[in-house]
Amino acid sequence: xxxxxxxxxxxxxxxxxxxxxxxxxxxxxxxxxxxxxxxxxxxxxxxxxxxxxxxxxxxxxxxxxxxxxxxxxxxxxxxxxxxxxxxxxxxxxxxxxxxxxxxxxxxxxxxxxxxxxxxxxxxxxxxxxxxxxxxxxxxxxxxxxxxxxxxxxxxxxxxxxxxxxxxxxxxxxxxxxxxxxxxxxxxxxxxxxxxxxxxxxxxxxxxxxxxxxxxxxxxxxxxxxxxxxxxxxxxxxxxxxxxxxxxxxxxxxxxxxxxxxxxxxxxxxxxxxxxxxxxxxxxxxxxxxxxxxxxxxxxxxxxxxxxxxxxxxxxxxxxxxxxxxxxxxxxxxxxxxxxxxxxxxxxxxxxxxxxxxxxxxxxxxxxxxxxxxxxxxxxxxxxxxxxxxxxxxxxxxxxxxxxxxxxxxxxxxxxxxxxxxxxxxxxxxxxxxxxxxxxxxxxxxxxxxxxxxxxxxxxxxxxxxxxxxxxxxxxxxxxxxxxxxxxxxxxxxxxxxxxxxxxxxxxxxxxxxxxxxxxxxxxxxxxxxxxxxxxxxxxxxxxxxxxxxxxxxxxxxxxxxxxxxxxxxxxxxxxxxxxxxxxxxxxxxxxxxxxxxxxxxxxxxxxxxxxxxxxxxxxxxxxxxxxxxxxxxxxxxxxxxxxxxxxxxxxxxxxxxxxxxxxxxxxxxxxxxxxx
Numbered sequence: 001x002x003x004x005x006x007x008x009x010x011x012x013x014x015x016x017x018x019x020x021x022x023x024x025x026x027x028x029x030x031x032x033x034x035x036x037x038x039x040x041x042x043x044x045x046x047x048x049x050x051x052x053x054x055x056x057x058x059x060x061x062x063x064x065x066x067x068x069x070x071x072x073x074x075x076x077x078x079x080x081x082x083x084x085x086x087x088x089x090x091x092x093x094x095x096x097x098x099x100x101x102x103x104x105x106x107x108x109x110x111x112x113x114x115x116x117x118x119x120x121x122x123x124x125x126x127x128x129x130x131x132x133x134x135x136x137x138x139x140x141x142x143x144x145x146x147x148x149x150x151x152x153x154x155x156x157x158x159x160x161x162x163x164x165x166x167x168x169x170x171x172x173x174x175x176x177x178x179x180x181x182x183x184x185x186x187x188x189x190x191x192x193x194x195x196x197x198x199x200x201x202x203x204x205x206x207x208x209x210x211x212x213x214x215x216x217x218x219x220x221x222x223x224x225x226x227x228x229x230x231x232x233x234x235x236x237x238x239x240x241x242x243x244x245x246x247x248x249x250x251x252x253x254x255x256x257x258x259x260x261x262x263x264x265x266x267x268x269x270x271x272x273x274x275x276x277x278x279x280x281x282x283x284x285x286x287x288x289x290x291x292x293x294x295x296x297x298x299x300x301x302x303x304x305x306x307x308x309x310x311x312x313x314x315x316x317x318x319x320x321x322x323x324x325x326x327x328x329x330x331x332x333x334x335x336x337x338x339x340x341x342x343x344x345x346x347x348x349x350x351x352x353x354x355x356x357x358x359x360x361x362x363x364x365x366x367x368x369x370x371x372x373x374x375x376x377x378x379x380x381x382x383x384x385x386x387x388x389x390x391x392x393x394x395x396x397x398x399x400x401x402x403x404x405x406x407x408x409x410x411x412x413x414x415x416x417x418x419x420x421x422x423x424x425x426x427x428x429x430x431x432x433x434x435x436x437x438x439x440x441x442x443x444x445x446x447x448x449x450x451x452x453x454x455x456x457x458x459x460x461x462x463x464x465x466x467x468x469x470x471x472x473x474x475x476x477x478x479x480x481x482x483x484x485x486x487x488x489x490x491x492x493x494x495x496x497x498x499x500x501x502x503x504x505x506x507x508x509x510x511x512x513x514x515x516x517x518x519x520x521x522x523x524x525x526x527x528x529x530x531x532x533x534x535x536x537x538x539x540x541x542x543x544x545x546x547x548x549x550x551x552x553x554x555x556x557x558x559x560x561x562x563x564x565x566x567x568x569x570x571x572x573x574x575x576x577x578x579x580x581x582x583x584x585x586x587x588x589x590x591x592x593x594x595x596x597x598x599x600x601x602x603x604x605x606x607x608x609x610x611x612x613x614x615x616x617x618x619x620x621x622x623x624x625x626x627x628x629x630x631x632x633x634x635x636x637x638x639x640x641x642x643x644x645x646x647x648x649x650x651x652x653x654x655x656x657x658x659x660x661x662x663x664x665x666x667x668x669x670x671x672x673x674x675x676x
Contacts, residue, residue: 021214021215022251022254025248025249027225027245027246028247029223029243029245030180030243030245032243034153034165035137035151038149038151040132041150042059043057044057044058044094046081046094049096051098053132055128056082056101058080060092062080065139065146066146068088068175069274071200072257072258072274073274078148079092080137083102083124084122084152084166085120087116089118091394099113104121105195105232106199107215119199121199122166122167122179123181123196125193127155127157127158128156128159130153130156134153134155136151137151147172148172152164152165153165154184159188159189161186164182165184166179173277176248176250179196180243180245181239182243183242194221194235196217197227198215199215200214215232216228217231219233220233220238221236221240223244252323252324253279253321253324253326254279254324255276255324255326256274256302256319258274259319261330262303263437263439263440264436265404266337267309267310267334268309269305269315270305270306271303271332272303273303280322281298281300281322282302282320283295283296283299283320284667285668286306286669287669287672288310288670288672289316289670293327294630296668297667297668309334310334311336311337312336312356313334315332317329335403335472336404339405340413342402342403342491343490345380345381345383345489346386346387347385354387355374359400359401360401361398361436361437364394364395364396372388372389372398373387374386374387374388378487380489383489387487389486389488390482390483390485396480397476399441399475402473402474404436404471406468406469406470406471406591407469408468408538408589409537410464410465410538412462412464412496413462413463413465414461414462415430415445415492416458417458417492418456418458419486419487419488419489420453420454420486422485422487423452424450424451425479426479426482426486427449427450428451428477428486429444429475429476429478430446430447430448432471441476443463443465445461451486468570469570495588501521501579503522504519505517505575506590507590510562514564515566515592516560518561519558519559520557520559521556522556524552526552526579527552529548530548530559530561531543531545531575531578532545532561532573533575534566534572538589541572541574543576545563566594567594568594573589573590574586574590575587601615602614602660602672605673606675607674607676609649610647610649611646611660612644613647613662617664618642623637624661625661625673626658626661627656628657633658634649635647636648654675655676656675658673658675659672660673
């Protein structure tokens, strides 16, 4: 149990979000109408060892009946709690220790309540049911104007007799939320402390009683109630009047939610998001510096693909509704191209994070944020650290991705790793694809189901890719809710070698347009002719040159050959060695990729008076330069050649950092220019 608790501490440390509640609040007076023909919610005891069903219970996965967009995320089910609140995200859990659902904390990040987000709380306090039939729901009306209503009837306020009945209403299309009340005869105990309000899908670390605007809390239940977005009021002791309506209306022109990197490579990335209802166009920009853009490119798409990115570089993607002013940011890092043999023991990971050459992706519940991390608190297979994952609050599905590798079609690769668990855990699926990201992991290497070994098990798999080029390996942990951890360590990947006379055969890209081939021979007693062969796919090879040494050294002879005009894209090279004895041998095949597209970059950087932009199609590009405070600078641009633009400021610049906005018909790229 100590191991599990350690993981929870790490998890809570990482549950830090910045999602705001994008709703306006208003009050109204209406008529309370009790539901008829409603469905009784199937209640489950939350804390059966001590508290009965009528005291602590919930009903999960109640169908809303339509897609309800809350704070930019679409939901089709809701979870109802007997203590007067609901969750749209992670379902409630039963526990043998008190989950404390009766303690109202709209701002909380502690315990199980930290994962029950977003919360809609018509009247959150320690409430009691009269009967197990008193929580019900019903969807009424016709599309696109349906209404979902959940009802808490004749609720007892901590003690006594029925004190209040209330409803939570969700409106299709408008996505309005309403709390509606009917006062009953009971008054409850003398000391009462309810909360009324809503939260975002994320929580934050609390500093004293202050948060960012990740919740909206009513300061009282009066007909003229107002809300507080900084300090939660959790001491409401007067019931709302009969017919009282508290209404939460989505703000207009807010940025989209659900931003995620769908897939990526060393030089590309695809980003998607959930469209905001009522918004047709979005404005976006991408940058390698974390500064909010002044303006961006307008698009009506909900998914964008970027190329010409730099490997192993952190990028910042900004997006807003075209009609709005609030930007939302997503950061990600492109892959690094690694060489074989590859070994990862997680020893270089910093502060519970993953190594810098690896990336992760969470496909679980958005708030519960199940993720891979490293720790030195559990026994590793070797060294001091191991990678861990778990499912303490919700079903888990999360990925860890290796760097990218240049695979050769038809060659055999060997992957090894060590896996363990603190108990009976879930399943580890290992796959690979030509991009990182769950959607790109299309070929299975191996599967470890129902992992229960508490000592490390050594796994060995071999596989042969069908196409050559850049590939990434992904490890996916999938599990239902449980209190165990999976441990992963000592990942290794190698190319199984083929026999060859020539040794140390390697290829490398010396500049953007030339490939250097080098190799050695040992104890070559008679001259050999090396025929250099090249292929785009590993199937059909063409001869591109020959090399022969007429004067041999007694032990080691070194060879070099330059391919001055390699193919655009994948180039596979091998040596055909023809000896004086008329024998023929082939070396292993080596691979290198030549980019068709140039990276978008500034040079020289830093510089004093001028800077150059390197990119494709400069004639269709618009360039603007801004100060860090958003002021635009007058500049002169000159197209130098087919891939280079010169930028000259029209006035001397002070030392500092400036932002170069490179605007094309399809995107806006922002680069940092350092002036000294």
